[in-house]
């Protein structure tokens with residue numbers, strides 16, 4: 001079976017058709033920058049452009065960068081606050097003219113990694129942390145997803161959410177080297193470890209491919225490894241999330 005997976009981020013909206021048995025991309029990834037307003041109307045237009053690009057009809061799965069409960073956005077994360085209470089599944093299904101299933105983006109990425117990547121077969125409590133505009137988290141207990149775990153929202157010093165200090169966006173905003181940012185990110189991981197006692201942590205998002213540049217600054221006891229699905233985990237997980 002195949003499905004179209006669309007991964008929405010603060011800076012880009014990306015899609016590809018995925019073989020849902022193997023978790024392998026069947027097409028090139030297609031990316032359009034996220035509209036700068038980050039508002040529902042403009043973003044749903046881009047969503048439609050992505051679906052149209054693939055000339056696709058069939059199930060569509062989408063990873064959304066905020067809290068999603070039963071298809072409805074309950075927190076907008078780093079998107080515009082007009083997303084709150086929008087039925088994202090309904091909106092995207094209408095523009096795409098086919099059924100769209102929407103889940104949190106880090107939950108989607110984690111789903112991919114747990115089923116087709118380094119998390120496969122891992123039992124106990126596994127956390128997927130995605131490092132991007134925000135800090136996303138997907139939580140899995142014995143392989144089963146506990147949706148909408150929001151570890152990037154831990155308050156830290158003057159920051160309402162620690163993601164405003166330790167995400168990749170913060171790294172770029174503050175012009176940090178991997179050494180300086182790696183130490184910040186380690187503070188985040190220390191809090192995560194203290195609060196949740198995970199057995200294993202998997203890192204995703206663009207910077208996870210540079211893991212060798214910051215791994216020396218990660219000092220927590222929990223084993224930490226980068227995801228091994230390139231930058232495609234979000235798309236793969238979104239596509240596979242449409243399966244019953």
Ligand code: BGC
Nearest residue numbers: 065066067077078134135136
């Ligand atoms: C949101 C999360 C999301 C993460 C990564 C955060 O701002 O609160 O729901 O998973 O960004 O996109």
